[in-house]
Amino acid sequence: MNADQLVKKAIEARDFAYAPYSKFKVGAAILTTNQKVYSGCNVENASYGLTNCAERTAIFKAVSEGESKVEAIAIVADTDGPVSPCGACRQVIAEFCHEKTQIILANLKGDVEVTTIDRLLPGFFASSDLNK
Numbered sequence: 001m002n003a004d005q006l007v008k009k010a011i012e013a014r015d016f017a018y019a020p021y022s023k024f025k026v027g028a029a030i031l032t033t034n035q036k037v038y039s040g041c042n043v044e045n046a047s048y049g050l051t052n053c054a055e056r057t058a059i060f061k062a063v064s065e066g067e068s069k070v071e072a073i074a075i076v077a078d079t080d081g082p083v084s085p086c087g088a089c090r091q092v093i094a095e096f097c098h099e100k101t102q103i104i105l106a107n108l109k110g111d112v113e114v115t116t117i118d119r120l121l122p123g124f125f126a127s128s129d130l131n132k
């Protein structure tokens with residue numbers, strides 16, 4: 001599964017976004033080190049703060065099925081440039097990625113930026129920071 005294919009999966013997942021409040025639909029798809037693919041969309045709630053972003057939906061689906069090593073993640077929204085994941089999702093991605101995990105930021109126009117967690121969230125809090 002290459003980057004283009006993963007973006008396509010994210011676009012497909014975006015169609016399932018439950019975003020009646022913001023109307024801002026987001027899709028995500030991840031490829032695990034075992035070559036499994038999991039996708040997700042944002043899921044909003046009338047109690048707005050309970051909203052779950054697309055990236056976290058996809059990652060939580062994978063982890064809850066025993067796949068917790070992310071090799072690549074694609075995120076897509078209808079933005080001017082490649083979508084920018086929120087801070088909470090950056091921290092969750094950091095938990096399950098490695099330093100070379102491809103983080104593919106895209107939009108519906110076909111703009112694509114491939115980046116890494118060190119660029120998205122420098123100095124992220126990690127398990128190595130615990131118990132010091």
Ligand SMILES: O=c1ccn([C@H]2C[C@H](O)[C@@H](CO)O2)c(=O)[nH]1
Pocket residue numbers: 019022024025026041042043044051052053054055075083084085086089
């Ligand atoms: O990277 C992002 C940014 C926002 N959202 C969702 C949360 C909310 O449902 C809507 C507007 O913030 O977009 C995501 O799913 N991923």
Ligand SMILES: [Zn+2]
Pocket residue numbers: 053054055056085086087088089090
């Ligand atoms: Zn988020």
